[in-house]
Amino acid sequence: EAEVAQSPRYKITEKSQAVAFWCDPISGHATLYWYRQILGQGPELLVQFQDESVVDDSQLPKDRFSAERLKGVDSTLKIQPAELGDSAMYLCASSLMSGETQYFGPGTRLLVL
Amino acid sequence: AQKITQTQPGMFVQEKEAVTLDCTYDTSDQSYGLFWYKQPSSGEMIFLIYQGSYDEQNATEGRYSLNFQKARKSANLVISASQLGDSAMYFCAMRGNYGGATNKLIFGTGTLLAVQP
Numbered sequence: 001e002a003e004v005a006q007s008p009r010y011k012i013t014e015k016s017q018a019v020a021f022w023c024d025p026i027s028g029h030a031t032l033y034w035y036r037q038i039l040g041q042g043p044e045l046l047v048q049f050q051d052e053s054v055v056d057d058s059q060l061p062k063d064r065f066s067a068e069r070l071k072g073v074d075s076t077l078k079i080q081p082a083e084l085g086d087s088a089m090y091l092c093a094s095s096l097m098s099g100e101t102q103y104f105g106p107g108t109r110l111l112v113l
Numbered sequence: 114a115q116k117i118t119q120t121q122p123g124m125f126v127q128e129k130e131a132v133t134l135d136c137t138y139d140t141s142d143q144s145y146g147l148f149w150y151k152q153p154s155s156g157e158m159i160f161l162i163y164q165g166s167y168d169e170q171n172a173t174e175g176r177y178s179l180n181f182q183k184a185r186k187s188a189n190l191v192i193s194a195s196q197l198g199d200s201a202m203y204f205c206a207m208r209g210n211y212g213g214a215t216n217k218l219i220f221g222t223g224t225l226l227a228v229q230p
Contacts, residue, residue, distance in 0.1 A: 041222060043220050045217040045218070089156055091156075091158060099146075099216040101148070104150070104157060104159075106155065106157045107158075109156065
């Protein structure tokens with residue numbers, strides 16, 4: 001069964017360092033999402049891609065976060081510099097097209113010290 | 114604004130019994146979708162079931178069913194014959210404005226289900 005792949009699964013970094021997360025969606029899925037889930041809360045959307053274009057990044061802290069999906073397939077989410085409050089689970093999801101069911105990857109747990 | 118409310122922070126259920134997890138929603142959209150996801154301790158969000166706002170029948174997927182009451186704006190998840198592997202966090206989510214440019218999911222705060230042997 002096709003799955004969304006994410007790496008790394010765990011990341012520990014010190015504040016002010018740069019971190020990057022990678023996501024490979026299910027093959028053929030045009031829409032890719034990055035969510036952040038703070039402990040004890042539900043996920044919140046950071047950015048949504050349709051193919052290689054950003055369609056929603058209204059909740060992305062653009063002063064420190066960036067996301068790209070250059071060829072419309074896999075995607076990278078970067079944080080620079082990391083802050084203590086960025087400690088969270090970062091989840092990637094994909095759907096066949098916008099509005100369809102979203103399937104999630106295993107997530108990356110980030111701890112900023 | 115869209116909102117999902119899950120009022121049960123945690124629940125216990127005996128193995129083999131049925132359990133209902135509550136979810137209410139608020140939206141001004143006429144067309145929307147409701148989802149339930151399961152999140153085990155490993156962290157992955159597992160899709161369980163979907164209900165469209167225009168679907169007249171309640172959705173079912175194996176042991177999962179969604180009790181959709183549109184007038185009351187509720188979309189409760191029913192798990193029949195609970196198994197130990199059902200112990201996890203369960204999230205209700207809503208997608209609004211189907212067909213719009215963005216279709217992000219709005220999640221509730223989740224319900225932690227513990228299945229007891």
